[in-house]
Amino acid sequence: MTLDRLRTLSDGRYEAVCGGCLASSAPIRAVDAFLAWAELLALGWRTSEPVGRYPLCPVCAVADRSIEAAVKRAHKSRKRK
Numbered sequence: 001m002t003l004d005r006l007r008t009l010s011d012g013r014y015e016a017v018c019g020g021c022l023a024s025s026a027p028i029r030a031v032d033a034f035l036a037w038a039e040l041l042a043l044g045w046r047t048s049e050p051v052g053r054y055p056l057c058p059v060c061a062v063a064d065r066s067i068e069a070a071v072k073r074a075h076k077s078r079k080r081k
């Protein structure tokens with residue numbers, strides 16, 4: 001669960017850091033980390049697959065970061081040269 005990956009800020013605010021691009025989320029004011037993560041999910045944040053070890057921002061959550069996609073991109077790049 002990524003709740004332990006949320007930073008606790010002052011005044012009951014929480015912040016997530018993307019595991020893909022290291023972008024920080026906007027500070028979320030919530031009672032606890034669970035409610036802060038629920039609000040981040042509503043904003044498009046996700047967890048990494050398959051285990052959910054770290055948060056991903058909306059941009060990185062949409063990007064295809066699988067090994068198969070990386071191999072296809074490499075082959076396509078090599079053919080263009």
